Amino acid sequence: METIKDKAYFKGLANRLMFDLNDEEATSIVDEFATLCQQLELLEAVDTTGVEPMVYPFETPTVYLRDDEEDHTISQEQAMANATKSLQGHFSVPKVVK
Amino acid sequence: MNYDVVIGIEIHCELKTKTKMFSGAPTSFGMKANTCVNEIDLGHPGTMPAVNKQAVRYAIMACTALNMSVDTLVKFDRKNYYYTDLPKGFQITQQFHPIGSEGYLDIETEAGTKRIGIERLHMEEDTAKQFHLDALTLVDYNRAGTPLVEIVSKPDMTSGKEAAAYVSKLRETLFYLGVSDVKMEEGSMRCDVNISLKPAGSPVYGTKVEIKNLNSISNVQKAVDYEIERQSKIYDEGGKIAQETRRFDEATQTTVTMRLKEGSVDYKYFPEPNIFPIQLDPQWVKGIQENLPELPDQRRARYMNEYGLGSYDANVLISNKELSDFYEEVCKVAKDGKIAANWCISELSGALSKRNETLSTMKLTAAHLGALINMILDKEISGKQAKEVFEDVLEGKDPKEVAAAKGMKQVSDTSAILALINQVLDENPQSIEDFKNGKSRAVGFLVGQVMKKSKGQANPAMTNQLLNEELKKR
Known part of the structure; x- marks a missing residue:
């Protein structure tokens, strides 16, 4: 399995998700990811012939439904904080329809 | 040539909940842009959706009123598409397990009552409102995440009138249930019509055209009637119908092309991993179904x-x-x-x-x-x-x-009215003469005189009857 990802890879990934990783954090993620990949290799060794794939880790359904009560909103400024471009409280994006 | 018309209708209807389908942010109409949102609506990483109980209740009410069976195991799926109207990159909907299936609604037609089948009703979230300007698009996520039900009819309608009757009946039903505002002009109820023609009696369906942007019931009828005429003409001339999405153009009262459909889009549906299947309590469901308005x-x-x-x-x-x-x-x-x-x-x-x-x-x-x-x-x-x-x-x-x-009262006392009548008759011998000569107008004049003497208070029906009797005596 081709799994070796370096610090630059994770820094790039973090950047695309709009946050920064410092060197220390990136190193730690590289190590964690390598461990994770080894564990997946162990799982790959399990014979799953004839076993139906599951969608959820548990088969018992839940019963929770949220009551229709207002909990919280964020301010317009907070909502727009990550937007590259905004105009009059709206997200501004390139036009893609004619 | 004669054609069979095949019409199916999809209705999207916003539910009248206080908060959104999957977040506790308020639902809104006409609020300042991007102020009725939270992290869930904006699809921030790490946020988890939680299903609104009231939305589920309303969906069950709608299913019941539409004679549908309700699936008490609620499941959601992801419809993947990348567009700015939903910031997550997907819409949470119920592709594989709609909450309601196999129902019907009876509509009144000239030929009597007609049963229109309803295939499915499912819950999903509404998208953001977009404003397309000259060079850019502005996005307001206030509407994103508002609970919707989508109701899909079977292709059971055959005319503009039937389509309008179906939408009207469905709208009335949802309004009486109190589950939605059903304001077509404000977009809280939206209607898409699928229509195709085939040679009369043919088992093979013709190419389907979808009409969007129908913001009133009368436009549903007009658009369908126009479309039947347009498609018939193309077939009569030996042409082919393009598989496309059209919209109703208010100004010209016609349907115009919005976009051609080339094959179907693959939305790569899969079960929504962030919402586990939810088993509804059968007693709770029964309680809702037995207490419909x-x-x-x-x-x-x-x-x-x-x-x-x-x-x-x-x-x-x-x-x-x-x-x-x-x-x-x-x-x-x-x-x-x-x-x-x-x-x-x-x-x-x-x-x-x-x-x-x-x-x-x-x-x-x-x-x-x-x-x-x-x-x-x-x-x-x-x-x-x-x-x-x-x-x-x-x-x-x-x-x-x-x-x-105002000193109003009605005199219904026979002797009081009779006294007035005889007074009037004594004063109008010519009218009695006219009456005897068959001029029925004379009666009206005499009733008027009695009413005038009573200052409008004599009971007109009694006056009329008594006057006729007295006239015959003279």
Whole structure:
């Protein structure tokens, strides 16, 4: 399995998700990811012939439904904080329809 | 050539919940952009959706009213597409397990009642509102995440009239249930029509065209009628129908191409991993199903049986829920439901439209109108006097007080009316002569004279009858 990802890879990934990783954090993620990949290799060794794939880790359904009560909103400024471009409280994006 | 018309309709309807389908941010209409949102609506990483209980309740109510079976195991799926109207990159919907399936709605057609099948009803979230300017698009996520139900009919309709009747009936049903505002002009109910033609009797369906942007029931009918004509003409000329999405153009009253559909888009649906299947409590579901508000058909039947209304009057009342609710309050006081209906439909509706007001903006109370109707029934005042009193009742005044203040009363005492009649007859020998010569107009004149002498207080029906009897004696 081709799994070796370096610090630059994770820094790039973090950047695309709009946050920064410092060197220390990136190193730690590289190590964690390598461990994770080894564990997946162990799982790959399990014979799953004839076993139906599951969608959820548990088969018992839940019963929770949220009551229709207002909990919280964020301010317009907070909502727009990550937007590259905004105009009059709206997200501004390139036009893609004619 | 003759064609069979095949029409199916998809309706999207916003549910009237306080908060969104998967977040506790408020649902809104007309609020400042991007102020009714939270991290879930904006698809921030790490946020988890939580299903709104009230939305599920409303969906169950709608399913029940539409005679559908309800799946008590609620599951959601992801519809993946990348567009700015949903910031997550997908819409949470119910592709594989709609909450409701296999129902129907009966509509009235010229040929009688027709049953329109309903294939499915599923819950999903609404998208953001976008404003397309010259060079850019502005996005407001306030609407994103608002609970929606999508209701898909079977292709059972065959004309513009039937399509309009179906949308109208569905709209009325959802409105009486109280699950949605169903305002087509504001977009809280949206309608897409699929329509195709095939040679009469052919088992093979023709190419389907979808019409969007139908913001009123009359436009549904107009668009379908236009589309039937357009497609027939193309087939008659040996042409082919393009598989496309069209929209109804208000200005030209025609349908115009929006976009061509080339094959179907692959949305890569898969079960929504962030929402586990939810098992609804069967008792909770049963409680909702057994306690539905009265539906329009039930109310119509009750008006006809209980108050003896004809189907026309019943329909006029039902089609305006506010008026219908008011009518019921009037009937709690008024002794005759049929007369109460007449007053609500003609006098009251007329007064409202003349004043450009609605019941909620008027001071008028149902109890006062009921009392006014009883005063006519009890012959305390005449119908003509009642109309005069009604003007003040509209302003919130008590009809008894108004009638008393105006010195109105109706004389229904036989001897008093007879005395007036004989006085009038003595004064008008020529009219008696005219009557004997077959001029029936003379009676009207004489009744008028008696009414005048009584200052409008003589009971007109009694006056008429007694006068005829007295004339024959002379």
